[in-house]
Amino acid sequence: MSTSDKPQKVSIGFHGGQILATRVKPEVLTALRGALGSSGFHELRAEEGIVVLDLQRVDYLLIDQDEHRVGF
Numbered sequence: 001m002s003t004s005d006k007p008q009k010v011s012i013g014f015h016g017g018q019i020l021a022t023r024v025k026p027e028v029l030t031a032l033r034g035a036l037g038s039s040g041f042h043e044l045r046a047e048e049g050i051v052v053l054d055l056q057r058v059d060y061l062l063i064d065q066d067e068h069r070v071g072f
Helices: 024-037
Strands: 010-012 021-022 042-046 050-053 059-065
Touching: 010 024, 021 024, 021 042, 024 042, 024 059
Parallel strands: none
Antiparallel strands: 010 021, 010 059, 042 050
């Protein structure tokens, strides 16, 4: 698996404060970003399974850059 195919960690924030954290492939993330701002439902294929999102309830999308960090 090349680094461009590596799933990315994303957190999806909803009205009311709920957060869904998952990992998705880059093409799935691109499709989700394109769907944001529209109405209706969007099918998200995550590593854990399929999630159907109500796009009108999504407040934000946090995309982890997955940079290597040194921690103590």
